[in-house]
Amino acid sequence: MTTAIEPALVADGIAKRFGTREALRGVSLRADGGELVALVGPNGAGKTTLLSILAGIQSADAGNVNRPPRDIGWVPQQTALYGKLTVAENLRLFARLEKVEDPNATVAEMLALTGLDERANDLAGELSGGNRQRVNIALGLLGRQDVLLLDEPTAALDPRQRARVWEFVLGLAARGTTVVYSTHDLQEAARHAQRVVVLADGEVLFEGLPATLGDEVERAGGSHTDFEEAFVAFLRQRGH
Amino acid sequence: MRWLLLKDLRILRRSPALVALLILYPVVLSVLIGFALSAGPDKPKVAFVSLVPPGETAVEVGGQRVDLERYQGPLFESIERVPVDCEGKTALQCEQAAIDEVESGEALAAVIIPEDFATRLGGLQTLALSGPPTIKVVYNADDPVKAAYVEDTLRARLSEANLALSSRFTEAGLSYLDRVVDGGTIDAPGTDGIKILGLRNAERIVERVRSSVTPEQRAELDRVIRFSQLARENLGFSEPLVRSLREPIRVEQVALDGGDTSLSSFAVALAAAVSLMFVTLLLAAAALALEREENTFARLVRGLVSRTSLLLEKAGLAALCSFAICLAMLAGLGLFVDLDWARLPLWLPALAAGGLAFGTLGVAVGALTREVRAASLLCVMLALPLTFLALVPSGSVEPAVYDAARFVSALFPFRPTLDALDAALNDSGGLAGPLLHLAALAVAFGALARVALRRFV
Numbered sequence: 281m282t283t284a285i286e287p288a289l290v291a292d293g294i295a296k297r298f299g300t301r302e303a304l305r306g307v308s309l310r311a312d313g314g315e316l317v318a319l320v321g322p323n324g325a326g327k328t329t330l331l332s333i334l335a336g337i338q339s340a341d342a343g344n345v346n347r348p349p350r351d352i353g354w355v356p357q358q359t360a361l362y363g364k365l366t367v368a369e370n371l372r373l374f375a376r377l378e379k380v381e382d383p384n385a386t387v388a389e390m391l392a393l394t395g396l397d398e399r400a401n402d403l404a405g406e407l408s409g410g411n412r413q414r415v416n417i418a419l420g421l422l423g424r425q426d427v428l429l430l431d432e433p434t435a436a437l438d439p440r441q442r443a444r445v446w447e448f449v450l451g452l453a454a455r456g457t458t459v460v461y462s463t464h465d466l467q468e469a470a471r472h473a474q475r476v477v478v479l480a481d482g483e484v485l486f487e488g489l490p491a492t493l494g495d496e497v498e499r500a501g502g503s504h505t506d507f508e509e510a511f512v513a514f515l516r517q518r519g520h
Numbered sequence: 521m522r523w524l525l526l527k528d529l530r531i532l533r534r535s536p537a538l539v540a541l542l543i544l545y546p547v548v549l550s551v552l553i554g555f556a557l558s559a560g561p562d563k564p565k566v567a568f569v570s571l572v573p574p575g576e577t578a579v580e581v582g583g584q585r586v587d588l589e590r591y592q593g594p595l596f597e598s599i600e601r602v603p604v605d606c607e608g609k610t611a612l613q614c615e616q617a618a619i620d621e622v623e624s625g626e627a628l629a630a631v632i633i634p635e636d637f638a639t640r641l642g643g644l645q646t647l648a649l650s651g652p653p654t655i656k657v658v659y660n661a662d663d664p665v666k667a668a669y670v671e672d673t674l675r676a677r678l679s680e681a682n683l684a685l686s687s688r689f690t691e692a693g694l695s696y697l698d699r700v701v702d703g704g705t706i707d708a709p710g711t712d713g714i715k716i717l718g719l720r721n722a723e724r725i726v727e728r729v730r731s732s733v734t735p736e737q738r739a740e741l742d743r744v745i746r747f748s749q750l751a752r753e754n755l756g757f758s759e760p761l762v763r764s765l766r767e768p769i770r771v772e773q774v775a776l777d778g779g780d781t782s783l784s785s786f787a788v789a790l791a792a793a794v795s796l797m798f799v800t801l802l803l804a805a806a807a808l809a810l811e812r813e814e815n816t817f818a819r820l821v822r823g824l825v826s827r828t829s830l831l832l833e834k835a836g837l838a839a840l841c842s843f844a845i846c847l848a849m850l851a852g853l854g855l856f857v858d859l860d861w862a863r864l865p866l867w868l869p870a871l872a873a874g875g876l877a878f879g880t881l882g883v884a885v886g887a888l889t890r891e892v893r894a895a896s897l898l899c900v901m902l903a904l905p906l907t908f909l910a911l912v913p914s915g916s917v918e919p920a921v922y923d924a925a926r927f928v929s930a931l932f933p934f935r936p937t938l939d940a941l942d943a944a945l946n947d948s949g950g951l952a953g954p955l956l957h958l959a960a961l962a963v964a965f966g967a968l969a970r971v972a973l974r975r976f977v
Contacts, residue, residue, distance in 0.1 A: 336822045350823035360815035364531040376523045377824040403534075419819065 288313045288458040289334070289352070289427050294343035296329055296482075303329045304482045306343065311458045311475075313426065316450075318473030318490075319462040320511065322520065325479040327462035328357060331429045334460070347427065353457075355420035357431040359412045363405025367396055367415050370404050371422065378423045390418040394448065410441025417448065428452065430461035434468065446472060470507035478511070480520045521833045524825065528807055528837050542799060547849055551791050564670045566599040567621040568592075570633040571611045579642040586688055588638060598673050602627040611635050615656075622660050629659035629670045641685070694759055701752050719755075723748040788853050789942040790911075795849055796842050796874050796941075797903055797934055804838035804882025805895035808969075812890050812976060827973045831966060834886070835879030842875045850945075863944060866951060870944035873958040874937030880965035881933060887972035902932070910935040933961050 289311040296304040304326045311317045319327045332338045336349020361370045371390050375383035391397045394414040399407065404415060413433065420428060433449065434442040450472065453459050463469050469476055470490040478486035478493070486493055494510040497503070500517045504510035532539055570577075570592075578587045602621050606614035618630035633655055640653035657674055661667040699706055703718025723745055730741050811817040811830070821827050850859065850867065882899065889895040910929040912922060929935035940954035 332818075335818075337818045348823075354819070354822065356815055356818060358815045360819045362527065362531060362814055362816060364534045365527065369527075369530070373523055373527050374819070374824070377820070 287311060287346075288315070289460065290346040291330075291334060292344055294330060294333055294345075295341045296326075296333060296338070297341055302482050304333070304340070307479070307482065307484055308343075309334075309460070309477060309484070309487075311427070311460055313458055314453055314456045315458050315475065316453050316473050317458075317460045317475045317477060318469035319460065319477050319479060320464075320466060320469050321479035322515065324481075326482040327479055328431055329482075330479065331431050331460070331462055335429050350423070351425055351427070353420040353423060353425040353428040355417050355428065355430045355433060357435065357462075359416040361404045361412065361415055361419060364403065366401050366403055367391070367407070368400040370415060371418060374419050375422050380422060380424070386422060390422065393421075393451075394418045395444070408441070410437050410444065413437060413441070413445060414448065417445065421452070426456060427458045427460070430459060432462055432464065434463070434465065442468070466508040466511050467506075478514065480515060480518065485518055485520075486514065521825065521829050524820075524830070524833045525837055528833070532841070542802060543845055545798065547795055547845070551849075551853075563598060563600040564628045564673060565602050565626065566670070566674070567602040567604050567618040567627040567630040568596075568599075569604050569606065569614055569618040569630065570637075571614060571635045572633055572637050573635065576638050579638050586685070588633075588641070598677050604630075619658050622658055625660070627660075628667075629657060629674065631674065632656040632658070690762060694762055697755055697758065697762075701755050719748045719752050723752075785857065785859075785946045786942060786948075788850070788857050788859065789938060789945050791853065792846050792850055792871070792941050792945075793874065793934060793938040794903075794907060796846050796871065796937060797878050797907070798899075799842035799845050800838045800875050800878035801882040801885065801899040801903060802896055803841055804834050804879045805886035805889070805899050806892045807834045807837060808883050808886030809890060809892045809895040813892055817976060828970060831880075831883045831887075831969050831973070834883050835876060835962075835966070837879075838882055839872065839875030839879040842878070843871050846871050846875075859945065860947075863947070866944035867941070869955060870937070870940035870951065873955045873962075874933060874940060877933035877937065877958040877962045877965070880962045880969060884965045884969040884972060887969045887976055890976060903934075906932050906934045910938060930957070931961075933958055936961070 287310045289309070291307065291309040294304050294307045294309075295302070307326070307330055309317075309330070319330065321327055329338065331354075333340045334345055334349075335352055335354035337354075362373075365373065368387055368391065371387040372383050375386045380386045391400050394417070396411060396414060396418075399411060404412060407415065417430070417433065420430075430449065434445050437445065446468070449459055449461075461473075473490060475488065476486070476490045476493060477484055486496060490507055493507065493514055494504050497510045497513045497517065502510075502513040502517055504513050572588070577589050578585045580586075604614065604618045604621060606617060609617065615632050618627075618632055621627040622630050634653070637653045637655070640651065655678065659667060659670050659674075696706055698704070699716040699718060701719050703716050703721045705713040705715050726741050726744050726748070730738055730745075733741065808831070811820065817830075820830060825833075847867070853859070854861070881902075885898050885902070886895045889898055906929065909925045912925045917925070926935075936954040936957040939949065940951060940958065942948045943951040943954060
């Protein structure tokens with residue numbers, strides 16, 4: 281007898297329309313506990329819309345999600361913190377709003393986790409882009425949810441800052457946090473994701489291991505040397 | 521909500537330039553508006569020359585000496601007198617010197633009292649047909665506003681002097697009537713006194729000789745006696761008539777709306793309302809729009825804070841800050857203007873209700889514009905015309921325009937806030953009506969802001 285493992289996140293038939301434009305057409309997604317899932321696709325594919333619906337920022341026109349928004353951690357594409365507050369004050373404010381049991385202990389833990397102990401009393405507005413993003417991610421983790429959504433977490437960061445963010449995110453996944461992230465950096469998707477979901481024009485075109493995307497391209501008569509070429513060829517074969 | 525409020529206060533504390541601007545701008549603006557409305561224009565500069573020789577400024581009116589210099593006082597209170605140097609000059613040169621002051625721009629007008637002024641004034645009570653005394657006024661009409669002001673001021677002051685002098689002449693005229701009835705001596709300039717027999721004495725004389733004349737002559741004398749009696753009686757009736765001619769129209773003033781608020785007290789209410797409006801509107805709108813600009817709105821409303829709570833927090837924060845600022849401003853103004861501190865318990869609900877209504881309007885502006893700069897601009901664009909619309913006095917424009925201005929004013933919190941503050945500060949009317957009006961507006965703008973937040977992310 282086998283026991284089915286309940287997926288950490290299940291979204292089923294999500295649809296969203298902005299006026300006459302269909303942003304999402306019945307998108308379904310699932311992610312298991314501790315899994316890293318990358319959402320990739322061209323601009324306007326619907327990645328941010330899907331993540332914001334999963335996070336409860338926007339409502340879907342159709343479809344459902346197996347978790348309420350409060351049970352999902354969310355890190356928006358643009359850093360969402362108060363520039364006139366210090367790093368510690370930002371963390372403490374949101375910890376209190378999250379109603380965590382011991383806000384000060386949680387702040388100390390997040391500062392240690394993000395390696396920002398020494399910058400705790402610096403104003404958030406005076407931090408570098410990479411450090412702001414680390415605070416942004418820490419704010420998404422305050423509620424200690426076991427599912428975390430990251431919308432282009434390393435956009436506009438230099439390679440060193442990107443590496444620090446990924447070190448941090450991979451550590452979370454290693455501790456059992458399910459991470460769904462969107463990215464335009466295909467090398468990043470191929471390197472870190474256990475599963476890739478390709479979205480285009482609001483539809484899921486592919487879902488599977490990064491390596492199998494190349495197989496799909498070859499089956500359709502195409503060729504590629506790396507994941508990025510496979511991705512571009514795949515979209516071309518599908519008329520995008 | 522408590523943590524959000526503390527966060528916003530901390531952010532404000534760390535933005536000293538913004539806070540200073542937010543406080544100083546409305547306070548300075550409102551005090552300027554208030555006192556510009558309450559203070560009249562400066563006294564006009566007027567060159568005054570009296571060519572009446574010294575020692576000849578008094579005239580005899582009805583046996584009493586009237587010194588004309590007494591009537592210059594009210595005029596000098598209304599003008600800034602520009603000295604004219606007449607030393608060693610003829611009357612004509614002195615008059616020209618006064619006119620030169622006007623032409624050079626030193627004075628807006630010149631008032632010239634001619635040499636024969638007192639003589640002509642005294643001549644009004646004699647049969648001398650020299651004509652009434654005339655004061656010459658020369659003024660510069662380059663600036664129509666100033667010219668109108670000078671003209672109005674001088675006309676008003678000279679009317680007062682005319683009225684005072686006419687009272688004297690009336691009394692003198694009435695004393696002549698008494699002499700005509702009862703007999704006596706009339707003092708007139710240039711005479712030793714004119715002896716008047718009087719109707720009553722004439723009547724007695726005629727009655728004495730009546731018995732010694734023929735019946736035909738007696739009948740004639742009876743007609744004279746009858747005429748004398750009728751004349752005496754009718755002249756008696758003429759006294760109140762002549763007195764009423766002195767001031768035929770009296771004015772009884774009754775204020776229907778607004779009680780008896782003085783202009784300076786109203787200016788304080790106006791200054792407080794303008795400050796309350798600017799501080800609350802700008803703070804509420806900017807605080808809400810800032811949540812979007814910092815991208816924190818989406819993070820907050822996904823289960824941490826409800827949208828309605830967020831609106832209440834921003835409107836409350838703005839109302840709280842403006843409440844404190846306006847209270848401090850009133851305390852400051854109290855040093856210069858007489859405020860009734862016993863009415864403080866009424867000021868508080870007026871300030872609080874006005875603050876909340878402006879706060880909800882502010883969050884509605886912030887929710888609709890979604891950007892701090894656009895929100896601030898819209899607040900200023902709304903505030904200024906609302907202030908002017910609310911201050912349009914009835915009768916100054918066409919009735920339809922006035923009704924439209926009142927209607928538009930009633931849709932925004934400025935007019936009811938001004939009414940509430942005027943009632944609270946100056947006891948100019950009921951406070952409950954404006955407070956209810958403000959409560960209704962707060963609910964309406966709160967609902968508008970809540971709807972606008974749907975597309976805020």
